[in-house]
Structure formats: C-alpha cells, structure tokens
Amino acid sequence: MRCPHCSQMDDKVLESRQNSSGSTIRRRRECNSCGYRFTSYERIEDKPLMVIKRDGRREPFDLNKLGRGIRSCTEKLKISENQIDTLLQSIEDAIMLKVGSKREIASSDIGDEALKQLREVDLVAYVRFAAVYKAFNDLGQFIAEIQKLGKELG
Numbered sequence: 001m002r003c004p005h006c007s008q009m010d011d012k013v014l015e016s017r018q019n020s021s022g023s024t025i026r027r028r029r030e031c032n033s034c035g036y037r038f039t040s041y042e043r044i045e046d047k048p049l050m051v052i053k054r055d056g057r058r059e060p061f062d063l064n065k066l067g068r069g070i071r072s073c074t075e076k077l078k079i080s081e082n083q084i085d086t087l088l089q090s091i092e093d094a095i096m097l098k099v100g101s102k103r104e105i106a107s108s109d110i111g112d113e114a115l116k117q118l119r120e121v122d123l124v125a126y127v128r129f130a131a132v133y134k135a136f137n138d139l140g141q142f143i144a145e146i147q148k149l150g151k152e153l154g
Contacts, residue, residue: 001029001040005034005036006033008031008032010031010032010033011029011032012030013027013029014028014029015027015028016028023043025042027041047103048061048103049061049104050105052107054107061095063088063092066088066091066114067084067088069129070084070118070129073118073132074122079125083121087121091110091113091114094113095110095113114129127142127145127146127149130145
C-alpha cells in the first residue's frame with residue numbers, strides 16, 4: 001500500500017483486527033522507507049443481488065418487498081411473525097444458493113421459490129400468493145389451481 005507520507009509502496013502490517021460484525025478489517029501499517037505509521041481499512045465489495053424483471057429491467061433484490069407480499073397473503077391466517085421471518089430467511093437462503101456467484105436471478109425464480117415454501121406453511125396463503133404471482137384474472141384460474149393442489153395432495 002502506498003505510504004500517505006512519502007508515497008513509497010514498501011510497508012509492513014503491524015496489526016490486523018476485524019470489526020465486531022466481521023465485515024471490515026483494520027490494519028495498522030508502518031512504512032519501511034520513512035517509518036510513518038498509518039491505518040488502512042479493508043472491506044468486502046458487496047455486489048447486490050439483481051433481479052431480472054419480466055420486462056428485462058434489473059433492480060436490486062429487496063427482501064422487504066418480498067416480505068410485504070408474503071405478509072399480505074398471510075393476513076388473518078394463523079401464521080406468526082416469527083414463522084414469516086423464518087420463511088423469508090429460508091426463501092432468501094434458497095435464492096442465494098441458486099444464484100451462486102452470478103448475482104442475478106429472474107423474478108419468476110423468486111416467485112417459484114416463494115410458492116414452493118409457502119405451500120409447506122399454509123395452503124390458503126399459497127393460493128393467495130399464486131393469485132397475485134400468476135396474475136389470476138377470473139374464478140376459473142382459482143378453481144384450476146385449487147384442483148391441481150387437491151390432486152397433488154390427495
């Protein structure tokens with residue numbers, strides 16, 4: 001690292017410490033040319049997960065947005081806030097495993113994962129979420145989805 005005092009590139013690290021969250025490393029350095037001591041900080045470059053929307057636009061993944069959708073479809077059902085938080089964490093973990101280092105995912109993949117996991121929690125919430133996600137626009141689509149569920153379960 002370049003010395004801020006004499007601009008030489010020759011230094012040694014005297015001490016390294018992580019911050020409490022582990023996201024930053026503080027290094028105490030000493031220039032081998034002039035003896036000047038200085039501190040540097042290193043942090044991981046956090047590239048946000050990008051969602052590829054149906055129209056091709058890209059936007060950062062927002063767990064809160066998914067949470068609002070999940071909460072709206074679980075309203076007035078016997079699903080605790082703790083269950084919702086666990087569900088959201090599980091969906092996010094599955095998404096992160098799926099994308100790996102690509103850091104991009106289609107919005108349809110997020111919706112599919114949410115449906116898959118909601119189905120395990122509550123079937124009414126599943127149908128409510130599916131109605132919005134799959135853009136049901138008539139009663140026939142609701143009936144078809146419920147019949148499909150019935151066949152798969154029974």
